[in-house]
Amino acid sequence: MNILVLGDIFGKSGSIAVKKHLPTLINEKKIDFVVANGENAADPGVGITKKNVEEFFNSGVDVITTGNHVWDQKETMEFIIQENRLLRPENLAEGSPGNGFGIFNSKNKKKVAVINLMGNVFMKKSRDVFESAKKISEKIKLGKDADFIVIDIHAEITSEKMAMGHFFDGKATMVFGTHTHVPTSDHRIMKNGTAYQTDLGMCGDYDSVIGMNKDNSLKKFMKDPKAEKHFPAEGLATICGVMVYADEDTGLAKKILPIRVGGSLEERL
Numbered sequence: 424m425n426i427l428v429l430g431d432i433f434g435k436s437g438s439i440a441v442k443k444h445l446p447t448l449i450n451e452k453k454i455d456f457v458v459a460n461g462e463n464a465a466d467p468g469v470g471i472t473k474k475n476v477e478e479f480f481n482s483g484v485d486v487i488t489t490g491n492h493v494w495d496q497k498e499t500m501e502f503i504i505q506e507n508r509l510l511r512p513e514n515l516a517e518g519s520p521g522n523g524f525g526i527f528n529s530k531n532k533k534k535v536a537v538i539n540l541m542g543n544v545f546m547k548k549s550r551d552v553f554e555s556a557k558k559i560s561e562k563i564k565l566g567k568d569a570d571f572i573v574i575d576i577h578a579e580i581t582s583e584k585m586a587m588g589h590f591f592d593g594k595a596t597m598v599f600g601t602h603t604h605v606p607t608s609d610h611r612i613m614k615n616g617t618a619y620q621t622d623l624g625m626c627g628d629y630d631s632v633i634g635m636n637k638d639n640s641l642k643k644f645m646k647d648p649k650a651e652k653h654f655p656a657e658g659l660a661t662i663c664g665v666m667v668y669a670d671e672d673t674g675l676a677k678k679i680l681p682i683r684v685g686g687s688l689e690e691r692l
Contacts (some may be wrong), residue, residue, distance in 0.1 A: 424455050424531065424533060424571060424669040424670075424671050425452060425454050425667070425668055426456045426457075426458070426571065426573060426666070426667045427448065427449070427452070427454045427457045427458075427665075427666045427682065428458045428459070428573065428597070428623060428664050428665055429445075429457070429459035429460065429484075429626055429663070429682075430459075430460060430606065430623030430624045430664055431460045431461075431462060431463045431490075431601050431602065431604055431624075431625040431626065431627070431634075432460065432461050432463060432479070432626045432627070433464070433468055433604065433626060433634035433655065434463065434465075434467065434468040434627060434628075434634060435466050435655065436628045436655065436656065436657050436659065437463070437464065437626040437627040437628075437634070438464055438478065438479075439660065440626055440627075440659070440660035440661070440684075441482055441662060442478060442482045444662050444685055445482045445662070446483055448662075454666070455533070456485050456530065456535050456571075456573075457483055457484045457485050458484070458537055458573055458575065459484045459664075460487070460489065460577065461479060461487040461489060461509075462488075462489035462490045462492040462493055462495075463492060463625070463634065465495070465496050466655065467654050468634055468635065468654075468655040469492045469496075470494070470499060471493070471496060471509075472499070473498060473499075476502070476506060480508065485508065485527060486509075486510065486537045487510065488537065488539040488575040488577070489509070489512065489539065490577030490602055491512075491541060491546055491547045491602075493511045493512070493515075500520050503521035504520050504521060507525050508525070510522060510525065510537065510539040511539065512539050512540055512541035512549060512577060513539055513540055513555050514541060514554075515541070515549050515550070516548075516549065517550075523538070523555075523559075524537060524538040524539065524559060524563070526563070526569050529571075533571060533671070534570045534571070535570065535571045535572075535573060536572045536573070537572075537573045537574075537575070538559055538563070538573070539575050539577070540556060540575065540577065540587070541576075541577045541578065542576065542577065542578025542579055542580065542584070543578075543583070544579055545579040545580065546579055552583070552587070553586075556587060557590075560591065564594075565594055565595060565675075566673070566674050570671070570674055571596040571669055571674050572591075572594070572595040572596050572597075573595070573597055573599075574591055574595050574597065574599070575599060575600075576588075576598060576599070576600050577600075577601045578600060578602055581600075581621050584598075584600035584621050585621060588613060589613070592613040592614060592619075593613075593614075593615030593616055593617060593675070594617070595617050596669050596674055596676055597617060597618035597619065597665075597667050597679070598617060598618075598619050599619070599620050599623050599665065600621045600623065601623055603622045603624075604622075604625035604633040604634055605622060605624055605625075605633070606620075606681070606688075607620060607621040607624075608681075610679050610680075611679065612677075616673065616676060617675065618665070618667045618669075618676035620679070623663055623664050624661075624663035626660055626661070626662045626663055626664075627655075627661070628656040628657065628658040628660050628661075629661055629686055629687045629688050631656035631658075634655055634656060635653045635656060636653070636655065636656050639653065640653065658686070660686045661683055661684065661685050661686030661687060662683065662686075663682070663683050663688070664681075665679055665681055666679070666682050667679050668680075680692075
């Protein structure tokens, strides 16, 4: 079982890169299931629209996760109710529209649970993420309720993501972090068989400041009165993520490989 997960798709450049490169990656790497974080896909790099969602599904994404920017496009609160393949963090306030997890069928007819969580530190107020993680780990069991379990922990600080990785080690196929837009180099298989990476980075233009125009961002930091409201960089984007080879008998990871295609980052296939 080959599972591909992609970091935050950022703005127009990230969306173009995913639509261009993803179908080829799926074909060449024989990918069975694709998860991508889409919370920054809408122009100007915040939220996600129905059009974004449809384009990503048409490009081969199976499930879209989100995070703290999920409601930045007002239309999302309406169409997320009908689209179960678009997730919002499970630990948002009670009564939030949409779902924080789901079980989906892969191309090879396996059941894949995808769980979307959001950190508590330096993030928008939400319910305790570790309490939510404990509850959902009791609800969805690997090998019983799903053949594979994929978890996106959308969080600011590395320690929170690492702790979540250790909590789910042996209980999930993989745990990956999103949100910081910078790929970490700690991809590995943990002691009990769960693939992990602290942050996948973004699918976006890296000749930028985490996706935003670098010149304007510098003006912001320098307190230049000519600085404008942040807007995305629109150069060639790099697709960033990891591919996990998972054991169809145990549901645990056998191998994890970084994926970086296009743009200014060194290519990794």
